[in-house]
Amino acid sequence: MKKSKLFAALGTLLMVGTLAACGSSGGNKDAAKGTTDTKEDKQMEVLGDNVQFDPNKLVNDGKPIEMEYWTWNEGDPAITMAKEYEKIYPNVTIKVVNHPWEDYWTKLPLALKGKNGPAIFNVHNSQHDILIPYMAPYDIKTADLQADFTSVDAHISEDKVYYIDSLINTGNIYYNKAMWSEAGLTDADIPKTWDQFREVAKKLTKKDGDKLTQAGFNWNAETYSAIYQGLNYQKGELLFDESGKVANYNNDVTKENLQFLIDLYEKDGVGSKDFGAESSQSFGNGQAAMVYKWGWYQNELRTNYPDIDFGVFATPTPTEETPFAYDRYNGESTPGINKNQTKEEQALAQDFLKYCLANDEYSKTGALALASFPTKKSLAEDKDLLADPVLSAIAPRVERLIWPGPFPATVETSATQTMEDVLFNGMNIDEGLKEGQAKMEKDMKDTDFTSLESSYAFFDELK
Structure with missing residues (x-):
């Protein structure tokens, strides 16, 4: 697959629409320290089937917290998800840092070695060997991932998962x-x-x-x-x-x-x-x-x-x-979590990741933009996806x-x-x-x- 064309296609993602409709949280603004979230019950539904995300809670005890998300493209669907996540939790700031593809794989490994690297980052499986030493396993039961997504088994290492395929493509x-x-x-x-x-x-x-x-x-x-x-x-x-x-x-x-x-x-x-x-x-x-x-x-x-x-x-x-x-086939990877970041930022990264994986729109929007079939089982018969000529051709062959x-x-x-x-x-x-x-x-x-x-x-x- 041609990376330059694939990443250019990602730029259409933001045009697809808002990924999730989110409620607003109550909060108190402290100019020096940011916003404190005081509303635990957001009156929102729990997302997901097996991998679930319950928004009705305080993140970081409601105290202000910021983390960085690194990516190589402004159209990365996680960016839009980050904006929606911030709407749910006004005490959270997810700072997106965008590096061109050529620079990304030089700067990211260096940043992950220290304490100032991103808490969460975009992954491409071609760089697995470079990234895996710095990645924390997902705080999600492997069985739950397997229940919701296909193509998980190839990413299990000693019953731990560090990233999976959210989308797959083929000829x-x-x-x-x-x-x-x-x-x-x-x-x-x-x-x-x-x-x-x-x-x-x-x-x-x-x-x-x-x-x-x-x-x-x-x-x-x-x-x-x-x-x-x-x-x-x-x-x-x-x-x-x-x-x-x-x-x-x-x-x-x-x-x-x-x-x-x-x-x-x-x-x-x-x-x-x-x-x-x-x-x-x-x-x-x-x-x-x-x-x-x-x-x-x-x-x-x-x-x-x-x-x-x-x-x-x-x-x-x-x-x-x-x-x-x-x-x-080859897959489009879910984000990775930096094991060298603080426990507070890692916890935030894990929660944000769970929000992405539990939300069908994360996979669906990427699928339509990249003509790549989602591995999320709940989308296997989605009418919008099957109306796409490439996805309709892939659908009957996914398991094989x-x-x-x-x-x-x-x-x-x-x-x-x-x-x-x-x-x-x-x-x-x-x-x-x-x-x-x-x-x-x-x-x-x-x-x-x-x-x-x-x-x-x-x-x-x-x-």
Whole structure:
């Protein structure tokens, strides 16, 4: 997933609306010390099912307290939640500190080492190893989290949880509706298998003699590094070996799937490595009828290519039977709590976190802005979410998506290099896979990464 596009999409969050309607508290203002809250009974309902938030209390005994929340984007949904939380508790000030993505991962770890760091902060799972030494576990029962959210199990460490996924995303097929209709295709032609997909792609392809003028399917540029993982998972091939520490790239399934993608171009002629070098742009410019992309692409189309009338359908599978997994997913993380802050600020951070997790609007607003499916079970059939084309495509597959953990970048970059060597440089596939495997093993040798594939709910199907 492209972080820059994802974080730009977050900027739309504040336009969605107020996240929660909150009552007001009584309080006395002391100019020197801030506001003291004196109203314990806020006359407000308790939020949540299993993870609950009861607003009818005093926070910090009603005495003024301030904490910082660090993030990398002004559209972070926790910012709006913080404003609503302050309305409930007038003695609380949540100071938002915003750093650009590039600076965030330098400044945050340094701040967390000392006593002056933020009490609570935005988390991205790609930075897990950097952040986890400074994080306090959630003061929420793991069983309650599991009861309310999917995808919790992969984040349990010695029965403790330090963050979870509030949203998840995965790959889908985006198609040009005008091209689809022009080719005489209807909703009944949406392919369920890859063989059906090949035939549809052929119908969507246009040529002027031998010259390709419209690609039925374009997988150029960054697509391969994402799609190969899903293709392998569909056939029950894991990304890592039994130890969870070594990449599993050089195998017959990877070879078969790379050959399939190449054959779409070289045998079926539905696209070309030389036509529409960047698949995202090619689709947006009306040169390609179908592409494989994650949720961020919906926002890119609406922002940069508003004239494209597009639809979305679930990525096909080898057969119409349920596969081992439909694809890999990645999650948008809930906030982390700084274990080095004062006990008062940590308590406030825990309470604010519980407010976010108990409130459906925290997850729902983020889901709509990022085209990422909420892991909160109470939102699984939300009509507003299912009206979104990407979310409606993801919904039936949520339970059969697998997360291998925040793996090192080489798993994607080395795979991309292999694809380019084979597709553009004429390298034999066997040699390319061998070199890709060697590069991944070398790059991962000194990392602490261990795959979380074994925590997948259907992992035992491989035995």
